[in-house]
Amino acid sequence: MLAGLVKDGYTVIDADDADDDESGAVIESVKAASVELYAAECQAIASAVELAQTELKKLQDKRAKTKTERHQQRKAELSRRYEIDVTPELIEKDDNAWYPQLRMHYYLTLGREFLTTRDAKRAKASLLLPTLLLEFAYVSKYCFI
Numbered sequence: 001m002l003a004g005l006v007k008d009g010y011t012v013i014d015a016d017d018a019d020d021d022e023s024g025a026v027i028e029s030v031k032a033a034s035v036e037l038y039a040a041e042c043q044a045i046a047s048a049v050e051l052a053q054t055e056l057k058k059l060q061d062k063r064a065k066t067k068t069e070r071h072q073q074r075k076a077e078l079s080r081r082y083e084i085d086v087t088p089e090l091i092e093k094d095d096n097a098w099y100p101q102l103r104m105h106y107y108l109t110l111g112r113e114f115l116t117t118r119d120a121k122r123a124k125a126s127l128l129l130p131t132l133l134l135e136f137a138y139v140s141k142y143c144f145i
Contacts, residue, residue, distance in 0.1 A: 042088035044071050051076040 002012050013022075048071040051059065056076045059069055078086045078094060107115045 038092075039088065042091040045074050045078075045091050046086050046088050048072045048075040050079065056080075 006012055044067075048068070051072050056073065059065065059073045059076075062069070065073070074091075075086050078090060081094075081099060082090060084090070107118070
């Protein structure tokens with residue numbers, strides 16, 4: 001396998017022979033490339049074409065998407081979730097789980113009055129699910145569909 005890599009033009013260095021400074025430089029260059037590629041991806045999403053609701057639904061139902069379609073879908077979803085212009089900074093914050101933090105902040109401050117209603121709906125749904133599963137299992141056992 002190593003001979004094949006060398007034949008393809010790659011430089012193979014044994015880990016025992018590698019210099020620590022050289023390894024550190026490689027790691028840093030990989031990290032820098034990763035940051036650069038992520039920034040380019042965020043910029044591509046932010047500059048994607050805005051979609052109408054029907055176009056978004058079609059894209060969400062579509063299984064195989066081009067890179068452009070994935071960017072358009074992500075931008076449309078972010079635009080609807082936050083209801084503001086999509087920027088590379090917003091995309092990065094969303095990737096770092098910003099939306100759940102915003103929701104928590106809202107429910108603990110301005111939306112405190114709606115918190116009990118939200119929790120009641122969640123509790124009802126969690127209690128309803130096992131009941132539905134049991135009913136389905138019972139029906140499946142005795143009915144031949």
